[in-house]
Amino acid sequence: MMDCDPGMGSMQEVPMGLFDELLRSAVGSQASDPSGQSRSLLDGLVSMLEEPSFGGVDGLARQLEQRGLGAEARSWIGTGSNRSVTPEQITQALGAQRVESLSGRAGLGTAAGAAAIAALLPVLIDKLTPQGSAPGAGSLGGLLGGLLGGTGADAAPARPRADFSNVQSGSSTHLVAEPDAFYTVASGDSLSRIAKRFYGDGNQWRRIFDANRDQIRDPDLIHPGQKLKIPSVSKPV
């Protein structure tokens, strides 16, 4: 397994440019805003670690251990060189949904996001554990702020957690009453044939039947000259 330590294992503060460069190397042309994207990813990763159910750095180490990546996790927490992981391994360890969410907030596709996380996470954990031991989950946000703070103009302030406690919401349901078309039954027609004509699927005859219950009692019995309502063809979701 190759090492990915950039040679800054004992530093308490890390120039944000380091993470920017790691991200740029990992995602190539998708690095439209390396500073903002790397910051978003780091914030997302720390938020993940801070989740009570995740369990901080120790929780991450356990997840990696379960995926056969215990040696990699220990190398990040310890004081030696960091061992690398692949985007696929990080996706398996964190879960595809988590990786997709983290990638999305950084404006990256899932594959590029996984590559970026695989590049940034070892260094992030390394810098959060300068003494070779995992800090408590509750202190991680502060550690990240200290890690990136005071490093120049490109050190963006941590974005406060959004507050949605005062969101107002509502809903209502309305009967869709309007017929969207009419069709006059011709000799030889059946609901199935009419459904096939309008929907391309004879099995959709029930939609026409339901829309014309006022004049059709038996779906097997329609008459030439009857004017039927044809519900609109729905657009796919």
Place this chain on the structure above:
Amino acid sequence: MRVHTAMALALLALVGCHREEKSEPPPSASPPVSAAPDLPARVAWIEIGAAADPNGRVTAPSSQFTPKDTIYVSVLTDGQPSGSTLSARWTFEDGQVVSENHETLGPDRQATEFHIAKADGWPTGRYKVEIALNGQPAGSKEFEVR
């Protein structure tokens, strides 16, 4: 005997051509209307926008909003949705749940609108609304507040 045979053949012919046009009144043995199979409820389409009409339809679909917008999602359901539950789950880019709403559907085609508003303005960023019908994912829309 010949008359009986002809009547029997005529009845067989009527029963054998489902939903075909006929000019004769229905035979007494025709199945009741309720015997026709129900189509399952389904979500036909989803649209989001900053306004909706009184019929629950989004008037100008969009995926970009300003912080002061009220955001509407309109969901058309058809099939036999009566008694079904339609839900909308709104989430922010960091995974926070912004709001969650439910509606119980009546019979026939329904247009259901869900809306959210925030008096002090939406945080900028990416959002997602996920629609579920009877607890099963039925579609989603992503949007951005700038």
